[in-house]
Amino acid sequence: MKVLIIVLVVVVVLALLGLAMAVRIIKQYERGVLLRFGRVQGLRAPGFRLIIPFADVLRRVSMRIVTMPIQSQGIITRDNVSVDVSAVAYFRVTDPVKSVVAIENVGAAIDQIAQTTLRKVVGQHSLDQTLSETDKINLDIRKILDVTTIDWGVEVTLVELKDIQLPDSMKRAMARQAEAEREKRAKIINAEGEALAAAALGEASDTMMAHPLALQLRNLQSLVEIGVDKNTTVVFPAPLMTTIAELGSFLAREQAAATPALPAADTSRTPATTTNGTAPSGTAGPS
DSSP states (O other): OOHHHHHHHHHHHHHHHHHHHHEEEOOEEEEEEEETTEEEEEOOOSSSOOTTTTTTEEEEEOOOEEEEEEEEEEEEEETSOOOEEEEEEEEESOOHHHHHTTOOOHHHHHHHHHHHHHHHHHSSSOOHHHOOOOHHHHHHHHHHHHHHHGGGGGGEEEEEEEEEEOOOHHHHHHHOOOOOHHHHHHHHHHHHHHHHHHHHOOOOOOOHOOOOOOHHHHHHHHHHHHHHTTOOOOOOOOOHHHHHHHHHHHHHHHHHHSSSSOOOOOOSSOOOTTTTSSOOTTOOOOO
């Protein structure tokens, strides 16, 4: 009796162990690839699944999008500038059977080929293109990766350049270039402003010449603007040329008034003589 009980206990334990080894749970985001004696038997959908212990092997494959950072690569661009470029790639498995049978480790394989493709594509562009045409570079890398990974049952959904590190000397050169560009734009804007101001001043002067009272109105407006600040000293603007002309006339009158008038000479009684004291020819001397 005891032997029978022991045998039953052993059978139950073995059955439970066999059941535990046969039960598999496949999550919603996974697919199962069933291998029986090393041969592919097909896919298994998510849920509760039973396999034959020691004969079947169930490989779970995640169908979610995987984010894989591509480590920084030292790359020499087409114009011989050394840069460090890092990127990030997004991929997902589209054929679970191929991802298990065609390649050993999908993640490691995509990481390596993504690094080499990144160096190849960026090396074909100049520095300016690398900085400005990132969308085109991303698309080129993705196309090259898709050609290779399609046989692995993997689709690369997105590739993005994440960081571009430039040498310090190149950063300083780009900073000087940007500064010079800003200065050029500032000078152009300043020159355009001076041209517009000169044109506006010319029109204003023409208007004031046609309407003399306009200058007086402008002077009154200047007084109003000065009076806002409650200044104790007010400088009244006057036409400069008129003031100079009036000042010149005043000085001329003052000089004329200060100079005494000389008496008129009496020439009726004094005979004309020459320089040697003799009378001129044709004139009788005194008797």
